[in-house]
Amino acid sequence: MESLSPNIFVNDINETIGFYELLGFKVTMSVPETGRDLVWAMMTNGSVTMMFQTFSSLADDLPEIHRTDGGSLLLYINLKNIRAFFEEIKNKVTVLKGLEVTFYGATEFSVKDNNGYVLTFAEHE
Structure with a gap:
């Protein structure tokens, strides 16, 4: 294995892109390639890649993919x-937990994204 790029299901791609742009991510690919009616987008910041896809785009093929906002997912980003x-x-964002040094020596903070997911940012100094 070489990398992991989560494909996270969201209700509103454009709102999600706006939120992640606040964090410094940039859209590198989307479907369709242009316009505002996107069903999928890939965003990167440094070596971190995340993909976002609408629930409706896979509703017929994979009806098992569903949830209410705030699913049990925490993305840990170094x-x-x-x-x-x-x-x-x-x-600019909803901070759930401010900067703190953990018992294992990492400096971390957590935010909630526009879809209810938790993002924990960490630096292992």
Whole structure:
């Protein structure tokens, strides 16, 4: 295995793109390639790649894919310069847990994305 790129199901792709752009992600690919009626988008920031797809785009093929907002998913994202990143975004997003040093030596903070997912950012100094 070489990498993991989650494909996260969302209700509104454009709203999700807007949220992740606040975190420094950029759209690298989408379906369709242009326009606002997207059903899938890939976004990257550094070496982190995440994909987002609408529930409705797979409703016929995979009806098992469904949930209410705030599903049981936490994405753990390692980065450098966590304090500067926190200061840059803290007033733009919903912070669930501010900067703290954990018992295992990582500096972390957690935010809630526009779909109810939890993102924990960490720096292992």
